[in-house]
Every structure is written in structure tokens, then in C-alpha cells.
Amino acid sequence: MTTETVGSVEASDSGPTSTGSRTTMILGIITLISLGVLVLFGLILSPADANQGEAVRIMYVHVPSATLSYVGCFLTAIGSVVYLWRKSRWWELVAYAGAEVAALFTALTLATGMLWGRPTWGVFWVWDARLTSEAMLMLLLLGYLAVRRLAADYEVRAKRAAIVGLLLVPNVFIVRQSVQWWRTLHQTPTLSLSGAEIQGLMLFSLFTGFVSITLVFIWMVIHRFRVAWLEEQVDAEGLDTAIAERRAEGLVS
């Protein structure tokens, strides 16, 4: 076993040198296989739509991305509630990881939605209720991440970020219901409790999209949580070192 000194911390190569573990490695392999299946069904085997033509293939990545962005928001809200209630750092990091991954999927939802809108509506963007509320959700997530990274005491920025995190749930509800409450260009949900508007290979391709993007989401949240955990450890170590140095200076002077 070899050891090396990095900064003030003695790191060893006897443990894992990344955020990966046996579980996440297996999860990663399954995720890559499912993404391959998604490409096969989404781009090759599923038929074109009678009305939308080939553009319907964007649905297989757009709808799962939107759904997982909502899941990320709920995860952040749950983590925020538990942090505010019990001051749990573990849950605060879960909320942080969930918010960053949710921001990624919200950005993907907006980007794929614009690319779907151009061939179906004739424009990339229109200020209707669904698109505007989704853009507001993106801004709220960026606001959470900005507050979480404020140059302030941990307790202060975590508490403020958690309060912003709580606002995500009502915003998700508004996004979800926007096509029901207002007349919009955006279509009503393809899947609902009353059934699906698509069948056969198209429905199976969408299901494959949900499974594979969900696996990606889980893999990302786990790794992002571990990165955040490591950042906390490095920050704590740096603070301890600074305090020790100040004390040593005080003793010397």
C-alpha cells in the first residue's frame, strides 16, 4: 500500500479513488445498455406519427426529461424539508444534488421542446403557459444553486437554499397543470391516469425512454451527492487547517 500527501490531508490509494462503487458501476452498465435499447426503439424500430411524422421521435427523450426534472424538484423539496426540520446535512446534500440534476433535465426539456416546436408549430419559442412556467422553473432551480453557493456561513446558505427549494413543488404543479388551466399551443399530456394517446411500439419506446432516463437520473444523483460530500470534507479539512495555523501563529507571537 502506498500513501501520498495531498495538501494537508494524507490520502491513501487503499480506498476508492473516485465517487464510483460496485453498485454504481453495475448501475452504470445497465444504464448504458438501456440507452442503447432507447436509441434502437426510439430512432429505428418505432414508426413515424401520422400527424407529426418523424418529429414524434423527440418525444422519447423530451417527456422523460421533463418528468425527471419534476422528480429532481421533489427530491430537492423533500431534502429541504428534512434539513429545515432536523438540520440534517445528509439531506441537505441530497437536496443540492437533486437540484443540480433537476436543472440539467429542465434545460434539456426546454432545449428538446424548442427543437420539437420548430417543425410542429413553426417557431422555436412562444410565450404560452407551459413554456413560460417551465422557464420559470429553470430560473428557480438556478436561483437555488446560486443561493447554495453563496460565500456565506454553511448554516445560512443551506437554510436560504432550503427555503427556495420548498418553492419548487408549487412551481412544478403549475407547470404540470398549465395545459389544463390555460389555452396553450402545447399539447395536453400524452400519458395520464385515464390512459395513453399512443399505442404499440410508440408507447413501448416512450416506456424505454422513461426507464433509461430514470436510470441516468439515479446514477447522476448518487455521483453528484458523493461529489458534494467530498467537497464538504475538503472544506472542513481546510477550515481545521486554517484554525490550527492561526493557533500556531498565536502561540509563536
Place this chain on the structure above:
Amino acid sequence: MSGVLFAEATGTWPYVAAAWVVVFGSMGAYALVTVVRGRRLSKKVPPEKRRWS
């Protein structure tokens, strides 16, 4: 003019391809950045504090 001819010849496939490339490219880039950050930070933290080990 050439843009219209291109759109008529290719249909909606360019938009489909762009959407899939954006999704897979972004997910891949984010995963790569996260793994690289994790590797860099892991070198600064003792193994006993990496609780997934």
C-alpha cells in the same frame, strides 16, 4: 432558398437528430465532469471518510 430546399429534402430529421444529440451529449458531458471532479476530490479525502468504500 437553399435553406427551404434543405428542409424539404430532409424533413424533420435534423431537428430529431439535434434533440437526441443535445440530450445524449449533455448527459455524457455532465457525467464526465462529475466523475472527474469526484476523482480529483477523492485524492484529498482519507479513505475512511469516503463512506461508499
